[in-house]
Amino acid sequence: MILVYILLHLIAGLGIVAHFDAVRKRAEVIGLAVLTGMGIHTLLIYIMGLLDISLSTGSVLGGMIGISLLCHIAYKKTVSLIQDLIKSPFDFKIYEIPFLIIGTYLVYISSWRAYYLPVTPYDAIVGMDMVAKYAVKEGHVISSAFSHPNLSGHLQNQMFYAPFTTFCQIIYRLGGHTVGQTWLGVVVAAFTLWMYGKMRSVTHPVIAGLCALLLMAIPEMYAYSFMFLTDYSTAVFFGMGVVYFYTASQDNSLKTWILSALMFGFSIWSRSDSAVFIPFGCLVILGIYRKDGIASALTKAGIFGGIPFVFFALWNIVFFQLLPKVPENQIAEGAGNIGNLLATYSDIVNKLIMNEIYYGYAFIILIIWFILNLAVTRSMKGWEASVWILILFIGFGLIVNLFTAASIDNTIKRGFFRFFPVIYFYIAISPLSQKITEWVYRFEKRG
Amino acid sequence: MSKQKNIPTVKSRNTPPKSESAGFPPVVAQIVLTIVASVLILLIIKLPRNQEYWWARVSKYYDEIPQQRKNMNEEQRMQSRHGGNYMIPGIIAKNIKPEDIFLLPPKAYVEKNEKNPNNWSNPYVFYYMNSEVKTCAFANDSLRAKATKALVYDNKGGIQLVELKNDSIRNQIINMYQAK
Numbered sequence: 001m002i003l004v005y006i007l008l009h010l011i012a013g014l015g016i017v018a019h020f021d022a023v024r025k026r027a028e029v030i031g032l033a034v035l036t037g038m039g040i041h042t043l044l045i046y047i048m049g050l051l052d053i054s055l056s057t058g059s060v061l062g063g064m065i066g067i068s069l070l071c072h073i074a075y076k077k078t079v080s081l082i083q084d085l086i087k088s089p090f091d092f093k094i095y096e097i098p099f100l101i102i103g104t105y106l107v108y109i110s111s112w113r114a115y116y117l118p119v120t121p122y123d124a125i126v127g128m129d130m131v132a133k134y135a136v137k138e139g140h141v142i143s144s145a146f147s148h149p150n151l152s153g154h155l156q157n158q159m160f161y162a163p164f165t166t167f168c169q170i171i172y173r174l175g176g177h178t179v180g181q182t183w184l185g186v187v188v189a190a191f192t193l194w195m196y197g198k199m200r201s202v203t204h205p206v207i208a209g210l211c212a213l214l215l216m217a218i219p220e221m222y223a224y225s226f227m228f229l230t231d232y233s234t235a236v237f238f239g240m241g242v243v244y245f246y247t248a249s250q251d252n253s254l255k256t257w258i259l260s261a262l263m264f265g266f267s268i269w270s271r272s273d274s275a276v277f278i279p280f281g282c283l284v285i286l287g288i289y290r291k292d293g294i295a296s297a298l299t300k301a302g303i304f305g306g307i308p309f310v311f312f313a314l315w316n317i318v319f320f321q322l323l324p325k326v327p328e329n330q331i332a333e334g335a336g337n338i339g340n341l342l343a344t345y346s347d348i349v350n351k352l353i354m355n356e357i358y359y360g361y362a363f364i365i366l367i368i369w370f371i372l373n374l375a376v377t378r379s380m381k382g383w384e385a386s387v388w389i390l391i392l393f394i395g396f397g398l399i400v401n402l403f404t405a406a407s408i409d410n411t412i413k414r415g416f417f418r419f420f421p422v423i424y425f426y427i428a429i430s431p432l433s434q435k436i437t438e439w440v441y442r443f444e445k446r447g
Numbered sequence: 448m449s450k451q452k453n454i455p456t457v458k459s460r461n462t463p464p465k466s467e468s469a470g471f472p473p474v475v476a477q478i479v480l481t482i483v484a485s486v487l488i489l490l491i492i493k494l495p496r497n498q499e500y501w502w503a504r505v506s507k508y509y510d511e512i513p514q515q516r517k518n519m520n521e522e523q524r525m526q527s528r529h530g531g532n533y534m535i536p537g538i539i540a541k542n543i544k545p546e547d548i549f550l551l552p553p554k555a556y557v558e559k560n561e562k563n564p565n566n567w568s569n570p571y572v573f574y575y576m577n578s579e580v581k582t583c584a585f586a587n588d589s590l591r592a593k594a595t596k597a598l599v600y601d602n603k604g605g606i607q608l609v610e611l612k613n614d615s616i617r618n619q620i621i622n623m624y625q626a627k
Contacts, residue, residue, distance in 0.1 A: 095480035098488050109508050116515050118528045126571035133575065150574050150582045179521045206484050213491055219500040360496045444477070446470035 001175035006186055008064045009037030015071025016040065018081040022247050022256045025201045026085055031194025034186065035236065039266045040067060042167035046314065049141030050322070056139060057174045064171070099196070099209030106216050107192050111185030113226035118179045119169075124228040127158020129181075132169035136178075141170070147324045157405050160327050162315050164270040165230050181228035188225045191236045192216065195421060198243055199428040204437040211424040214365065220358040221417050230271040231414035237267035238274055239421025245281065245304075246385040246429065249288055257285075257300050261307035268311045273399050273406070273415070275312045278305055280391040288384070332404045344397045347408050352416055359416065366423045369430065377431035386426045392419055529576070531565040535598075535606065536577035542608050543580055543596055550594035550611065553585040556624045560600035585624060592617070599623065 013033030017023050023032055044063045048055060072078050119129045134143035145151075145159065168183040175182075195215065199208035216222060224232045241263035248256035264281070267274040282301040289297035320326045334340060353363050366389070373379070380386075396415060399406045406412065427433055492502050518524065525533045539549060551568045558564040566572050570584045583590035597609050597620045611617045 093480075094474075094477045095484050098481065098485045102488055105509075106505065109505060109512070112512055112515075113508060116524065118525050120528060122566070122572075125575045126569065130571060130575045134578070137578075144578070145574075148574060148578070150578075151570055153584065153587050154570055156571050179524050206480055206487075209484060210487055210491070213488060217491060217497050217501050219496075219504070222501060222505070356496055357500055360501060361494065440480070444473065444480070446476065 002172075002177070002182060002186075004061075005064075005171065005175060005183075006034065008068050009034045009041065009186070011037065012040045012064075012068035012071045013037030014081065015068070015073075015078055016262075018072075018077035019074070020255050020259045022244070022251055022253060022259065024081070024084050024088070025197050026088060027193050027197025028201065029081070029085060029197075031190045031192075031197060032240070034190035035194065035240070035266075036262075037068070037071075038168060038183070038186065038190075039164065039237075039269065040071065041171060042164050042269065043067075045141065045167035045170055046163060046319070049135075050319065052140060052142070054139045055135060055141065055170065055174065057176075060171060060174050093205060096205050096209060099205075099213065102213060103192060103196065103209075103216070106222075107185075107189050110188050110222065110225040114185035114188070115177070115180050115182045117226065119181055119228045121227055121229050123158045123161075124181075126156045128161055128166040128230070129169055129228060130156075131159055131166050132173055135166075135170050136173045142322060142324075155325065155327060157327050157330075160320070160323075161230050162234075162269055162272045163319075164266065165228065165233055168233075169228065181226070184226060184228060184232065187233055187236060191239075194240070195424075199425065203428040203433050204440045206440065207433055207437060208428060211428050214362070215420055215424045218359050218362055218417075218420055220413070221420060224414065224417070229414065231417050234267045234271035234274055234415075235417035235421065237263050237270055238277075238418040239425065241267055242385055242388045242422045243425050245388070246382070246425070249384040254300070254303070257303055258307065261304045264304075265308045265311035267418075268308050269315070271415075272312060272316055273403070273411075274418075275308060276399055276402075277388075277391055277395045278308045280395065281305075281388075284384070284387055284391075330403050330405055332402060335402045337401070341397055341401050344400045344408070345393075348393070348396060348400075348412060351408055352413060358413060359420075362420055362423055365427070369427050369432065373430045373432040377435060379431040381431045382426055382429040385422065385429060388422045389419065389426065392422070529565075530563065531561060532567045532572060533576050535565070535567045536573050536580065538606070539596075539598065539608065540577045540579045545579075546581075547595045548581045548583055548590075548593055550591060550597040550620070551582050551584050552598060552624050555627075560604065562604065591621070 010030065010033050013036035014029070016036045017029055017033045023029055041064050044067050045055075045060070047053075048059070048063065053059065119125060130145045131141075131143070134145040135141045138144060168187075169181060172181075172183045192212065196208055196212045199211050202208075203211075216225075221232070221235070241260050244256055244260035244263055248260050264274065264278060268278075282305045285301040285304055286297045289300055352358065370386075396412050399415070400408055400412060403411075491497060518527075543549060551570060551573060554566065554568060557566075557568050567576065568585075570582060573580070573582055583594050585591070594617070595611055597611055597617075599607050599609055599620070601607060609616065609620060611620065
């Protein structure tokens with residue numbers, strides 16, 4: 001069944017990706033299509049929940065097939081995309097083999113553990129997987145997990161987390177994977193392929209491979225590549241959103257802005273607190289297009305802010321109306337206190353950024369690379385991507401201060417995963433990396 | 448509308464044009480880059496933090512796979528991963544009548560009596576592991592009076608189900624749960 005699901009994700013995603021001309025590289029298309037297809041299929045479960053349509057293996061599989069076909073309503077675009085993919089030369093180089101071997105090894109271990117190990121994190125057991133388990137058992141998204149007398153008098157916020165991971169778990173549980181979090185292996189494999197493919201299209205494959213490997217070597221992030229929580233998925237979509245944000249700022253295509261907004265939307269669909277970062281993105285867009293007139297700037301910023309807001313509202317406003325109970329207001333007292341905010345930033349630096357166990361060398365590499373890049377090239381090119389590192393830092397401080405349930409030791413520790421695709425993509429597109437790329441290609445051409 | 452900028456791309460570079468200079472064959476450059484890539488990969492793996500916090504774990508996970516492949520039984524996978532969190536609700540479910548209401552002990556009592564404290568007595572964790580048993584949380588004062596079964600640990604760390612036949616036994620159990 002897992003192969004059928006992956007195929008359906010791919011088919012659905014191809015129908016969406018075909019609309020975006022900025023995506024035409026083979027690995028990038030496949031990775032993006034699978035992840036987009038997963039997102040589309042979770043929207044199917046959402047609609048089934050909204051309309052209280054009974055969940056069963058047959059109804060969900062039938063719905064997935066139907067929605068996958070519906071994604072190809074503009075089938076000529078899909079045909080054109082597939083023709084482009086077939087025509088594009090296969091330019092795999094032998095020096096990519098070591099990266100292929102190590103990447104396959106890491107993805108294999110991660111996918112195996114996601115498949116084999118039962119759901120373990122406390123947050124998933126009392127939250128997302130609880131909802132998924134009883135939705136499958138009882139055939140309805142809104143199940144006894146929300147209302148059983150055994151749980152009266154208690155409220156676990158985790159049950160109300162944004163639904164991407166929960167709905168993926170519902171799909172795969174219905175497919176017979178009742179133990180584990182098999183879908184997470186699919187996310188990891190598709191993201192790794194996409195990340196390598198995307199970076200390979202902007203820098204030399206050796207640099208792309210090293211960046212991809214360093215991304216996978218982040219201890220805490222790798223650990224959650226096979227443990228069911230919302231953080232890995234939200235980081236994946238967030239990273240993709242930033243990458244297409246940068247791409248859109250370069251190609252000035254409205255479609256690419258929509259793609260970026262869609263990825264940020266799925267990031268919010270995975271974890272609602274991603275919404276905190278969106279207004280900053282809107283401000284950056286207004287800055288980029290200020291010279292083109294207010295109408296152009298507002299249109300792009302509006303699309304960029306609007307699509308993620310729809311995802312936020314679909315869950316936190318629309319679906320919450322149907323639930324028998326919802327979490328209480330979680331805005332912390334003293335949320336606007338500047339002293340608290342500064343203390344939070346200080347804590348974030350001391351507890352997380354300087355922590356060697358959680359994130360390995362990621363922040364050290366970023367700082368060294370940033371300084372080296374400025375010293376050697378004196379260029380800030382690629383700032384449209386690197387600005388998101390600053391936005392993330394500012395946003396995490398706000399999250400800790402705004403929400404009672406947010407803590408540096410848990411929420412932000414794993415929320416930090418959003419940094420890493422951004423950091424390594426920035427390194428890949430940085431002027432220094434471009435200089436090295438040119439140098440290495442000159443070396444190759446000497447042959 | 449701004450003009451399209453030059454996006455860093457290696458589209459044209461991926462297939463380097465044939466050289467006009469008489470250097471080494473292209474395959475030699477590729478082999479050199481393969482060696483460089485392999486050395487850099489090894490270097491990344493061998494860096495102290497990566498070696499200790501990441502690669503050592505990855506290797507261990509890989510070594511575990513053959514053993515895991517031999518044990519695909521879902522029940523056993525749940526048991527080995529969740530231990531008491533999975534097994535205790537199962538034992539209770541097997542030894543309780545459908546009409547019974549089981550009083551979940553407070554976390555502190557479980558922690559005091561288990562070598563590897565579990566959180567099976569959390570109402571959500573219990574319900575996730577087993578939904579057949581009617582439970583009431585210890586913190587729920589109003590429901591406590593309706594509980595008909597409870598659990599106590601013996602001196603060896605084993606568990607026993609106790610019938611809460613009357614208020615006297617119920618209060619005795621509650622006092623035991625609350626004792627520090």
